Amino acid sequence: MEKNDQIKSSTGSVFNIQRYSIHDGPGIRTTVFLKGCPMECFWCQNPESQAIKPEILFNKSSCTLCGYCANVCPTGANSFSEKSVIIDRAKCAGCGICVEVCPVNARVISGKEMTVEEVMDLVLKDKAFYDNSNGGITLSGGDPIMQKEFALQLLRRSKEIGLNTAIETCGYATWPILKSIIEYTDFIFYDIKCLDSSKHLKATGKDNILILENAKKLAKEKAILGKEKTMKIRVPMIPGFNDSIEDVQAVLRFVKEELGPTVSDLEILRYNNLGEAKYDRLDRGKERPGMEPQSNEYMEIIKTIIKA
């Protein structure tokens, strides 16, 4: 089976490839964002990453109503109302032809079918930068585990070439899958959102039992595999959901008591609202989280708690 996998080059759906990523692991990296996520967090700032199927992000404010998109659309998904173009999301096949013709770049496609080779060719363009900084590749999403076969092949190929590999995951997967993935991963960013399982369920659509279990197993695995693997717990701070002092302390306790000294450190991420506009562009404006990041003062308090 191993052999077979190496020959077969599977394809995956990629929604972004970001070069010179400097906050996603050691050194200079390229982060490959894979589409699809097992959870549906209400605060998500990458809403275009959630579904596996390709989607059009449409910026109505720059549209000049030229009509090119409607002319070329093979499925007839575009129609004109008085002041705008309307995309019938059910009809849209995500072929991306309209993106090519739109003269003002009002359209962006999220989700491109790419082969492992295509992704690796792009990633390897920056090999010199990785070599000079001990950097490499980071898989992010969505959650890369949603496309486990593709993710696995990317990681394995990267390791063969000698790149440092990292993934950003929420840990919602069966243990064997997760285990096979981390075998080829040097650096794991592991999201823990909230220790209260019912709250977790309500906010993300999934409870946290599997996530916490996997975190413990990973920590143990890391202890076995030793120094060369790093695991970092990331806690995204969501206003009113998990950013109270008690919530943060609960996560801290869990990390200290259950995961122990094998986790290199913990990172608390201030809420960001950089993705707000994307909800409108996906015609999901109603779901816009519309929250503000925590204040500097509050973040200072949180920082002192973590240090203590």
Added chain:
Amino acid sequence: MNIRSSHLGKENSKSLTRGQRIWERLRDLRDTAEISLNRALLVTEAYKETEGQPKILRRAKAHEKIVTELSIYIDDDQLLVGDFASKPMAYEWWPELTVRWVGEVLESGGFPYRIEPDKITQMKEIVEYWKDREAKESFMTYIGEDMRNTLNAMNENGSLAFFAEVEAQTEKGWHVPNYPKVMKIGLTGIITEIDEELSKTELLDNDSYAKINFLRALKISCQAGIRYAKRYAALAKELAEKSEGQRKKELERIADTCGWVLEKPARNFRDAMQTMLFCHLLIFWDVRLSGISFGRVDQFLYPYYKQDIENGTITREEALELLECFRVKLSSMRQFDSKITKEARSGETQFHNCTLGGQLTDGTDAVNEMSFLWIEAAERVRTPHPTLTVRWHPGLNPDFAMKVAELNRLGLGFPAWYCDETSISYLKNRGVTHEDAMNYVVSGCVLHTIPHKSASAWPAIVNLPKILEITMNNGVDPRLGTKIGLETGHLYDFKTLDELLEAFKKQVSFFTNISKSYLNHVRVFRAHELPNLFISALFDDCIQRGDGVFGGGAYYQQSSMYMLPVGVVDVGDSFAAMKKYLFEECSIGSEELLKALKVNFEGKEDLHKKLLDAPKFGNDIEYVDYIVRDIYSFLIELMNSIKAPYGSVYEVAPHSLSFHGAAGRRVGALPSGRLAGVALSDGACSPSQGRDVNGPTAVINSAGRIDHTPIYGTLFNMKFHPSALETKDDLEKFLAFIKTYFGTLKGKHIQFNVVDRETLLDAQKHPERHRNLIVRVAGYSALWVELDEKIQNEILTRTAHGA
């Protein structure tokens, strides 16, 4: 750069350092300072007094009169003395270069500078005296009507295939005089050298006549220099008598220093700093300054510093204070220029470069304590000048590199980084000795040169996209409808890209030959009619050869003349688009393209989009990167085959200055999709505005495909958002980034602009120009153009506070 935005913080004046205090005071005068007629009146008087004498002696006597009669002052708090004007932050005037524009704007009422109303009459008198004697006019008369007409059709007054006006008006610099020599032997030592040469030279023929006059002129200049310094000794003494406490002591020390230097060798660090400043000023009062640089300041100042620290005669803090004082001095030099010159030279940008770091002759790292001090001084008093360049090599002291990165983060636009390997190879390939090549410095903005040995540099500034337009239209400039080029065919006559390229090369060679011939005239004319005196005394082997740095006096002539091509990347992008659509896919017709260009794509939005989607340089795409690389190879081959005055050949240095803005205004829409009138790409390898969308590593990979070694001065500007340079870890990665460009990809120069509030505001207004702008917030990255306005505003607020 807006100077005011380079804030010092909100500390009250008590906690300010000496340099900060002086700078706060001076920069407030920037907008209100006036024209001083002090120098202009003196030079005019001097020329009236010396009517009929040999030109070169008149020049020397004018220099003498200026520096010995100019009104001088000593600024409060300053530890170094000597100024670039007779009043703080004022503009001085060089009427001998050009006065006509002043006359014209005085008439029309559009004089862009402040001047006391009662001075206007004096100013008009000066214009009257010089209007037929000024260098520019004499030159125009000298070249004759035919050449004038040809030039006017092609330069700023016509199509702008190349720049010529600016060249005639500005004096040249970009060389590095031997200030350390004056520190070592004083001007007395230099005068002795002149005397020895004079005693060896017998008056027998034209050459010896010229040589003797030249040497006598140098001697007058040097002697005047000694008197100039002593005037400050006297003034400081006088002021000391009226002062008390610490200032009294400071003034007494100034009096002591100025009584000693420039006449005698520097005894200590303080003397050395004052020597350097005085010499710079003496050159300034002679020929103004343009890019005259200081060289390896950390190397030649370190022995004085080390000695003083060891004797306990100076503290680290006192040395730092002197460097701060020096920075402030250099930032108070103004440029009184016509509007056209100002535009082309980006306002008051000056290019007084100081080189730090690099290697010693034996290849070991040259960084010393003085290197750190220069960085610290620039961090403390955030003046725009002098600019700093760091020589990078694999063994560069990592603590020093980190310090430099921290200074980059402040967003002053410097220090620039320069690569030893490619620079040293370039110089050796041009016959420079190993020892001299290892000791190279960066002068002007990005030119590598041998201190006090390489002649000054003169650029033929060629507007390549204009030549492309002319090529596509069978020799006609489509903007003016005039035929100024060769008849090499219309765009529709070319069956292949190679045919089109061939025609383009013929046109480039045609225009370049006119431009260089003009430039040769300017240089040789200026060498004879307006020689540089004082600076020639500080250059090998001007004294021995009896000729100035503009003439054949300098030891090395390599790279003294070069082509400064503007818009290479725009041309490369245009060829790539035409290759793809016209010659490979045949999906756009040449007539269709020409028509669309003519109307600036109005009503042709689909075609425009298609052209914009063609491969663009700066995105790590071989298809177009190799086209740009090949254009450079062609330019280098062409220029290296053209003879230059005083025994060298032409080189290529695409360092754009601000010509890409001015040139772009005269260029119509291009096949690259760039719209009419928009600024061209800047420097050597910057992508055209907003067209690089794959991040900084892609830009670097594209830039790395160009062969930088044979290029003389490859300016490369890069933008970073401050949030990518926040932590020490970020800076480590930033340094790895530079290492990759230099160590692996063999680049030559790079400098960083940190995105400021103004850029973000512009990006809000013109998203199309900033498609590449990445902002990082709390570990997340986003393309600026993808953000909601509300969130953009939030980031703006944060950036205003220094992110």
